Amino acid sequence: MNVTLSHPVSGPTTYTNNAAANSGRLVSAPIVRFSEIISALSVALDITQGHPKGHCMRSCLIGMRISEALKLPTADRSALFYALLLKDLGCSSNAAKMAHLFGADDQQLKHSMRLIDFTSPIQALTHCWKNCAPGGSTIEKLMTMAAIVRSGAEGGRKISEIRCERGAEIARMLQLSESTARAILDLDELWNGGGSPCRLKGTDISLLGRICGLAQNVEVFFTAYGLNAACDMARQRRGKWFDPQLVDALLGFQHEAEFWNRLNGPDLVADISRWEPEDAMLLADDDCLDRISEAFARVVDAKSPWTFLHSSRVAEIAVGISSQFGCSLGFQQDMRRVGLLHDIGKLGVSNLILDKPGKPTEEEYAQIRKHAEYSQLILSQVQSFQQLAEVAGGHHERLDGHGYHRSLAGNEIPFATRILTVADIYEAMTAKRPYREAMEWEQVLQILSKDAGKGVDPECLEALRIWLEKRQFESRVESQLEAIDRLVAEL
DSSP: OOOOOSSOSSSOOOOTTSGGGGOSOSSSOSSEEHHHHHHHHHHHHHHHTTOOTTHHHHHHHHHHHHHHHHTOOHHHHHHHHHHHHTTTTTGGGGHHHHHHHHTSOHHHHHHHHTTSOTTSHHHHHHHHHHHSSTTOOHHHHHHHHHHHHHHHHHHHHHHHHHHHHHHHHHHHHTTOOHHHHHHHHTTTOOTTSOOSSSOOOGGGSOHHHHHHHHHHHHHHHHHHHOHHHHHHHHHHTBTTTBOHHHHHHHHHTTTOHHHHHHTTOSOHHHHHHHHSOGGGOOEEOHHHHHHHHHHHHHHHHTSOGGGTTHHHHHHHHHHHHHHHTTOOHHHHHHHHHHHHHTTGGGGGSOHHHHTOSSOOOHHHHHHHHHHHHHHHHHHTTSGGGHHHHHHHHTTTOOTTSOOSSSOOOGGGSOHHHHHHHHHHHHHHHTSOBTTBOOOOHHHHHHHHHHHBTTTBOHHHHHHHHHHHHTSOOOOSHHHHHHHHHHHHHHO
16 A cells, blocks of 8 residues: 655645644754763663663762862863763673673673672672573573683673773764773773773773772662772772772762762752863754764664664664655754664663564563663653653554553654654664564565554655655665674674
């Protein structure tokens, strides 16, 4: 079945169900504090690492308080501020590898590893045995354990290298200072030279990287066990993991109850803004918002080889559909942003589910379905992203009300969401999944045409068809296969 647009597709139009009246900008402010956006989106990095919400922000508060004690100059404090908030930018790039290697939930695994001394062979082996192949038989656990041991220290170094190098690369893409990128690169180095990825030692590790490493570990122990346990950990690892001078600075404000109480406060974003150096404050204009969207799309798409490039392709298709309605360039720019960010909530789904070689169970599918809600919750933390958050969170809604996560129906679903939904479905169907092959456009069109008016908007579907007729849009299957090959080569 073909549907036809009820208006011309070149130039301004009036959408037949008045949804286009809502086609203004999805971002309400042209310029936003960079720190406000980054603080909010850092929550996505927290859940990827398995940490409680606010881990990066709390780490930032701790690290900035250390920098205050050290009386660092403004330029260093500014670089440190963003390094602390964005220290986990590369965290998704090793998720598939860890889930595959351990046969376990990558998020739980990453969080639990932060609570042990992984430089101790006994603790490392005990942790591996406890966490590998959970629920498996003794034979399965032994086989998994053998694979982990075979990968050895080099395997662990490689996992850290992937994470740190990717994080530094994305920080540079955001046009942050080289000091910020270097701090992220040095995040897992240890004072005694036993860290990763380069086994740097002492002052060969950048000062900002040393502060980030101490701050993130203190936060993990503070949140899990309390202040005294966090400070005891820092004392025990003084001169081993951490720069002694930094530990002394930390212990110097151990008894500042007001500061530590703020780490459990209700508005971390507001608290964070007070620590951003006023004379080095960064503002996010249109170009910067585009870079942020692209950066976090890379974080999302790096999580699984099966979703590699998905967000960037959805963004391109969503802009293409919008162009057929004659939407303004500003609206098209926002559609690109929402396409890039729509799956940010997928960072909260374990790779054990995303990369499963068979069809997900009902329970696993329920976990996958949560990603739309996560996307809306994360993006709505940015005040000027309220409409963008609603559109992103609605990309699995259906016109008949049988979608998720809010079960919206008919005109309750905004025009922008209808565009995003068609773009997302088309892109996903023309790519491979662990449990099915990619579909040809003709097959996708047949399936979507049957669902037009019930699940997807028929005019958005027709706009997609017309746009595809005008250009060559190749499937990303080859890119997926290359990503899978890279993963296998690293195992």
